[in-house]
Amino acid sequence: MATHRTKLLIIGSGPAGYSAAIYGARAMMEPIVVQGLQPGGQLTITTDVENYPGFRDVVQGPWLMEEMKAQAEHVGTRMMWDTIVEVDLANGSPFRAVGDSGDEYIGDALVIATGAQAKWLGAPGEQELGGKGVSACATCDGFFYRGKRVAVIGGGNTAVEEALYLTNHSDDVTLIHRRDSLRAEKILQERLLNHPNISVLWNKEVESFAGDPLAGGLTHLNLRDTVDGSASELKVDGAFVAIGHSPATELFKGKLPMDDGGYLLVEPGTPKTEVPGVFAAGDVTDHVYRQAVTAAGMGCMAALDAERFLANLEIDTDGHAHAAESAEQEAAE
CATH class of the missing domain: 3.50.50.60 (FAD/NAD(P)-binding domain)
Structure with a gap:
């Protein structure tokens, strides 16, 4: 010592x-x-x-x-x-x-x-596809998804701000939230819900991130409905985890x-x-x-x-x- x-x-x-x-x-x-x-x-x-x-x-x-x-x-x-x-x-x-x-x-x-x-979900595929379609910073990486399909995961101010920011690069932005209402400030919610290029998937959780880290990266998200437990799939090129x-x-x-x-x-x-x-x-x-x-x-x-x-x-x-x-x-x- x-x-x-x-x-x-x-x-x-x-x-x-x-x-x-x-x-x-x-x-x-x-x-x-x-x-x-x-x-x-x-x-x-x-x-x-x-x-x-x-x-x-x-x-x-x-x-x-x-x-x-x-x-x-x-x-x-x-x-x-x-x-x-x-x-x-x-x-x-x-x-x-x-x-x-x-x-x-x-x-x-x-x-x-x-x-x-950044806080992560801990879902399968998240770590393996980090930097290959999965990110925690839209300001940092949104530019790489110009004209592509992207998703933002979260329901607070950060998630809503990230989704709004991504509309500068993509006309196909999906916000995924595990509840049926957002925690973000009301003015941000209004901007998000009124934006023509943003859609919201309510009561959905990301079960896993799917794709090939060595070829092409992220291809889709496997989702689970938090109300009825049903499974679904969302094809995206980029996913931004925005849970704080x-x-x-x-x-x-x-x-x-x-x-x-x-x-x-x-x-x-x-x-x-x-x-x-x-x-x-x-x-x-x-x-x-x-x-x-x-x-x-x-x-x-x-x-x-x-x-x-x-x-x-x-x-x-x-x-x-x-x-x-x-x-x-x-x-x-």
């Missing part, structure tokens, strides 16, 4: 974490990134990425994350293969975290970039404020949490946009705010941080 000390500790390694590391390293904060269970985040399970700025041609999600990681390392970031299992924020800076390895990580400022994961996301915030329960969905609360327009020196960036605090580019932007903001935070700290010989006194305060004394 070892102790690792840094000015900037970053937990999580998707676009938010890597961007925070790049900016933090360039600001001479010598960041440490604890990469977690899924280094690179959700983009490592995304194949074609066509909407990240700077790339004219389609790039692969895992490749993009490897490039971000390499860039962060190139400018001075230390990458740690560990998963944080305990954090101590109660005493302020410096902040302490313990990894699954038993190693201890101490940072004068902390960026939380642990991300969120789960932010990776279990580690911070009782230590940082969260909303009802478990997302970390920050000061509006900033990555600042309630605890000075602790910042949240990316999907761990964003349930609206959830894009790689917005996560990267928030990572940049977190690093810049961390730099400003550290500029106002003094670290004593015992390694404890406290607010630096201004020149005026010193003169008054």
